[in-house]
Structures are given as structure tokens and as C-alpha cells.
Amino acid sequence: MAAYYPMMMDLTGRRCVVVGGGPVAERKTLGLLDGGAGELIVVAPRVTAKLEELAVSGSIALERREYMESDADGAFLLFAATDDRLLNGRVAADAARLGALVNTADAGGEGDFATPAAVRRGELVIAVTTGGASPVLAALLRRRLAGQYGPAFEASVGRLHELRLLAQTGIADAGLRSAVLRLAAEQTMREAESLPADGEANAGETIEQWMSRLRDAAERGR
Ligand SMILES: C[C@@]1(CC(=O)O)C2=NC(=C\c3[nH]c(c(CCC(=O)O)c3CC(=O)O)Cc3[nH]c(c(CC(=O)O)c3CCC(=O)O)/C=C3\N/C(=C\2)[C@@H](CCC(=O)O)[C@]3(C)CC(=O)O)/[C@H]1CCC(=O)O
Numbered sequence: 001m002a003a004y005y006p007m008m009m010d011l012t013g014r015r016c017v018v019v020g021g022g023p024v025a026e027r028k029t030l031g032l033l034d035g036g037a038g039e040l041i042v043v044a045p046r047v048t049a050k051l052e053e054l055a056v057s058g059s060i061a062l063e064r065r066e067y068m069e070s071d072a073d074g075a076f077l078l079f080a081a082t083d084d085r086l087l088n089g090r091v092a093a094d095a096a097r098l099g100a101l102v103n104t105a106d107a108g109g110e111g112d113f114a115t116p117a118a119v120r121r122g123e124l125v126i127a128v129t130t131g132g133a134s135p136v137l138a139a140l141l142r143r144r145l146a147g148q149y150g151p152a153f154e155a156s157v158g159r160l161h162e163l164r165l166l167a168q169t170g171i172a173d174a175g176l177r178s179a180v181l182r183l184a185a186e187q188t189m190r191e192a193e194s195l196p197a198d199g200e201a202n203a204g205e206t207i208e209q210w211m212s213r214l215r216d217a218a219e220r221g222r
């Protein structure tokens with residue numbers, strides 16, 4: 001069992017290849033699209049209706065045929081998600097030889113990385129993994145976190161980012177700036193618990209007004 005190192009990968013301009021076209025390959029493909037994969041190719045003789053739809057809309061390139069070694073050539077990420085154990089092993093071996101990072105959907109996650117269950121709220125990504133101990137537990141935790149930090153949390157994260165940019169230029173004192181940013185994050189966490197699904201925290205207050213209010217609070221707390 002690997003210890004696993006969590007990281008967030010920028011897939012802009014990267015070639016990603018999914019081998020297989022069943023429900024598992026579909027899930028990996030949707031995750032790659034959410035994750036901004038630059039060039040996404042799915043190779044399989046048989047694919048789900050959703051993958052078919054993504055090919056028609058041009059979101060993925062679909063190669064409706066069996067996998068060939070050349071599919072691994074030039075790939076940055078490779079996903080072995082077929083129901084054929086021997087083939088998934090071959091894809092992993094090709095990836096190792098050709099320098100692609102590989103994920104295998106079977107065999108205890110043999111390969112270079114595992115895919116976590118993820119909640120996306122704008123720039124916030126919450127990713128959960130059990131390293132193969134219980135993928136279902138990862139999915140259940142993902143569902144709980146998605147409920148706890150609902151869709152409206154995206155706007156809250158966006159406001160925090162705007163505030164941070166403004167504070168970087170608008171508050172010269174580094175200690176005061178970090179106190180303001182901490183108060184803002186703490187307030188946002190508290191609000192997350194009471195935020196209506198379609199509501200926006202502090203709607204109506206500009207970022208400048210929010211920063212000034214936080215600044216007063218931080219100065220009082222010094
Ligand atoms: C989190 C998630 C992300 C995703 O796939 O996007 C994910 N599996 C999910 C669901 C899921 N997987 C399975 C079931 C059926 C129940 C069951 O059998 O337990 C369900 C439930 C369902 O389908 O609802 C079965 C399964 N999974 C793996 C094997 C092979 C093995 O362990 O040997 C088998 C047995 C296959 C068989 O028996 O033939 C392997 C892996 N699955 C992983 C990720 C990696 C470790 C993650 C971790 O442990 O945290 C790893 C190691 C490799 C990888 O795929 O990267 C996604 C939930 C997404 C979400 O809902 O948000």
C-alpha cells in the first residue's frame with residue numbers, strides 16, 4: 001500500500017487518454033473535463049451514451065476501437081479503465097515505458113496515482129481518498145462534504161480571493177493583512193453552515209467595505 005502524496009495538477013495543454021468506455025471510464029473522463037484536461041482522448045470499441053454525447057459535442061475525441069500501444073505515446077496521463085485485467089496491465093507497462101503517468105481502475109490501483117472523490121466549488125477543490133481501502137467511503141464523505149459546502153460556497157470562495165488580492169495591495173502591514181485574511185476565512189466558514197443553497201454571503205457589501213470592516217475588527221483585536 002502506497003502512502004500517496006496529494007497534489008493538484010494543472011492539465012492545461014496536456015494530452016490525457018482514457019482506455020475503456022464503460023461507467024468507470026465515463027467517471028474518469030468527467031473528472032478530467034472538470035479538471036481542465038487540455039486534450040482528452042477516449043479509446044474503446046464500446047462506450048456509454050454520455051461518452052457518445054461528449055464526442056458529438058466535441059468535448060472529447062473518441063477512438064472507437066481497441067487500444068494500441070501508440071495511444072500511450074505522448075500521453076501525460078493514461079487511464080486503464082477496461083474490464084480486461086491483462087489489457088489494463090499492458091496499458092500500465094506501456095505507460096511506464098513511454099513516460100506517461102498511469103491510473104489503473106482495477107488490481108488494487110496498480111500504477112502511479114489514484115483518483116480521489118472530489119467536490120468542486122469554484123476555486124475550492126475538496127478531494128478525498130482512502131487509497132483503495134474503501135472507495136465507497138470516499139464517495140460517502142464526498143457527498144457529506146458537498147452538502148456541508150453547498151453550491152453557494154463557490155461565491156464565498158470567490159469573494160475571499162478578491163479580498164486577498166485587494167489586501168495584498170491595500171494593506172501594507174503584513175501582520176494586519178494576515179489577521180484580516182484569517183478573520184475573513186473564519187467568517188466564511190461560519191457562514192457556510194447557515195448559507196442558503198442559492199444565497200450569497202454578504203450580498204450587497206462591496207469587497208472594499210468588507211475589508212474595511214474586517215480591518216477595524218483586526219485592529220481592535222490587536
Ligand atoms: C473515489 C472514486 C473516484 C473515481 O473513480 O472517480 C474511486 N472509486 C470510486 C467508486 C467506486 N469504486 C468501486 C466501487 C464499487 C464498490 C466496491 O467494490 O468497493 C465504487 C462505488 C461506485 O461505483 O459508486 C470499486 C473499485 N474501485 C477500485 C477497485 C479496484 C481495486 O481496488 O482493486 C474496485 C473494485 C472493482 C471490482 O471489484 O471489479 C479502485 C479504485 N477506485 C478509486 C477511486 C481509487 C481509490 C480511491 C479510494 O479508495 O479512495 C482506486 C484504487 C483506483 C482508481 O480508480 O483511481 C469513485 C467514487 C467517486 C464519487 O462518487 O465521488
Ligand SMILES: NC(=O)c1ccc[n+]([C@@H]2O[C@H](COP(=O)([O-])OP(=O)(O)OC[C@H]3O[C@@H](n4cnc5c(N)ncnc54)[C@H](O)[C@@H]3O)[C@@H](O)[C@H]2O)c1
Nearest residue numbers: 020021022023024025043044045046066067082083105106
Ligand atoms: N476504479 C473504480 O472506480 C472502479 C469501480 C468499479 C469497477 N472498477 C473496475 O473497472 C473495470 C471497468 O468497469 P466498467 O463498469 O466501466 O466496465 P464495462 O464492462 O462497463 O466497460 C468496459 C469497457 O472496456 C472497453 N474495452 C474492452 N476491451 C478493450 C480494448 N481492448 N481496448 C479498449 N477498450 C476496451 C469496452 O469497450 C468497455 O467500454 C471493472 O472491470 C472493474 O474491475 C473500477
